[in-house]
Amino acid sequence: MPKKMPYIPSEVIFEILLRLPVKSLLKFRSVSKSWLSLISSPQFINIHLNFSRKDFPHKLLILDRDQILSKKKCALYYSPVSKKNSAVCVDLDYPVKSPGCNIPQFIGSCDGLVCLLVENSLILWNPSTRKWKEIPKEKTHQMSQDYYCTYGFGYDKYNDDYKLVLLYSSKIKNSGSEVKVYSLRTNSWKKIKGFVSGYIYGNSGVLLNGIVHWDTRPHHDFNGCYNYIVSFDLETEKQGKIELPSYENEDVHWDLMSSRDSLFGFCHCESQGEVDIWVMKEYGVKESWTKFASVAYYVIPGIFYLPLYINEDGEVLLINGQSLVLFNTRNNTYKDLQVHVPDTQLRIDMASYNETLVSPVFNDEDGCKLW
Secondary structure (H helix, E strand, C coil), rough: CCCCCCCHHHHHHHHHHHHHCCHHHHHHHHCHHHHHHHHHCHHHHHHHHHHHHHCCCCCCEECCCCCCCCCCCEEEEEEECCCCCCCCEECCCEEECCCCCCEEEEEECCCCCCEEEEEEEEEEEEEECCCEEEEECCCCCCCCCCCEEEEEEECCCCEEEEEEEEEEEEECCCCCCEEEECCCCCCCCEEEEECCCCCCCCCCCCCCCEEEECCCCECECCCCCCCCCEEEECCCCCEEEECCCCCCCCCEEEEEEECCCEEEEEEECCCCEEEEEEECCCCCCCCEEEEEEEEEEECCCCCCCEEEEEEECEEEEEEECEEEEEEECCEEEEEEEECCCCCCCCCEEEEEEECCCCCCCCCCCCECCCC
């Protein structure tokens, strides 16, 4: 007689599946109807998301911004960086592209969802499941030299909602800014009143604990103060302001990054030829800013761009031209991770994300788009 398969309690199956990567879970949905129902259930997706946040390694999307490549295939890569300081590239593909289109721009990522700006379309995409949706277009300003448009993306825990923030910042003094917020839950936009800020002329917002942060940057036509961060709470939809460390008589600009549940500021001191790395020990308190390290420009060949994360060993992952560099702040050494985009003279963009089953469509019943 053939041996019977051992009985495995459903509770044990649940715990085993929770610890598997998304790629395996997508395959195992075909095992049986009960497994399909389990893996697709909101309860499983939410608990798996918590495992992903804490225990799964984050991955990197590396975007080549070479216009020539866009006419063929815009390649995206992911590069899990392990404790052994190694990196592996695997080709990915992304939705909504056409011959001659502009290269996508990263807006932000949260819980495995990545927000992209492709030409004039905003795309919400889960690279792990390949599901995506196009966010409905919103009427925008007639773009002029007096306005700059930037974005922020994140999760509103209180309302269980993913939100996209669109911010128009004016360099005209006392003119304020205009903010609009898209809700995935309602699939609609609304205007936020009473938002006043300086001229936010920089990168997309940095997410930390449900709050999006923008650094204020100087512009040659605007004589304002740039010694603070503008924040937007996705739950309360209220503006905040965080002061940055003071640099007297210094021409500096900042990049922001969230890592290890902390807010980091990278201050580029061009006159001193170095970048100071600061960490905010107590959120919102200027006096809690602590200098983490200083990196001289000559230490790492070339000019590096946005930092991506800082690990517990004091290593900072940086974009350096077309390469990934892991810089050790304790001994001022760096390692090129040998992740390069070939045949391009332009810079690359990167964004980190974690693998999840979270859908870009609210109340998804497996009806959102694949490609």
